[in-house]
């Protein structure tokens with residue numbers, strides 16, 4: 001076994017068993033402050049927008065006079081601060097301990113979930129969106145504002161990453177969300193990933209997770225870096241997008257790329273057919289018939 005860089009064997013064992021970890025106070029305060037300033041810059045940009053674009057996903061209740069961002073898309077590509085943090089050991093060292101040493105970026109996003117109205121994300125498994133040849137796939141969430149019970153924290157079902165990939169289709173079309181009760185889960189068994197600003201959460205690509213509407217007075221912003229082992233290759237029909245192997249290898253975060261996928265015995269479902277319009281998870285999940293969370297529309 002490789003020498004661990006930052007986690008201890010108990011933390012690695014906990015992640016393997018439960019599919020998640022919260023590491024408190026991992027990202028320095030000055031970096032969190034810098035990310036908050038970047039968010040303020042994007043909030044200014046949202047003023048005057050009438051609809052979402054390829055940088056900003058807007059809340060349903062957004063108006064140009066009362067701007068409300070739901071998600072900043074691919075923030076590593078539009079913010080140097082976010083990009084620099086992505087390549088830092090604050091993010092990569094724990095990921096290397098769990099699925100390293102060779103890591104490739106899948107995507108980044110900054111979910112705003114603002115005080116009083118921030119949108120819910122229905123229960124789902126990331127691997128349902130992007131099945132790969134093995135499941136060394138995880139998401140690291142950088143907690144920008146204290147994540148509390150009352151402000152719509154990320155919730156997970158411990159151990160669900162060792163189960164099946166559930167049906168995320170509605171009427172035969174991919175909807176990116178599961179009917180929790182129909183899949184046999186009781187929300188009372190979910191765990192909230194709470195923690196102070198500067199903490200990181202890590203969740204496995206197969207874990208069942210979601211988060212409620214934020215009706216509290218406290219913002220709950222979280223920046224996700226989603227990545228996988230370099231030898232995890234997307235299965236045909238996966239929502240992973242790349243133009244060429246060169247383009248794919250541009251996404252290496254550390255280590256060495258490979259052309260030899262590692263094939264593991266993991267459950268997969270193909271997220272096809274896709275809905276005609278797939279602009280964001282929030283929109284495609286709105287087709288779910290039995291929503292677990294309230295909406296703010």
Ligand SMILES: O=C(O)CCC(=O)C(=O)O
Pocket residue numbers: 109111121152153154155209210211222281
């Ligand atoms: O922000 C959250 O609470 C949920 C994040 C998530 O699962 C997603 O954006 O796909």
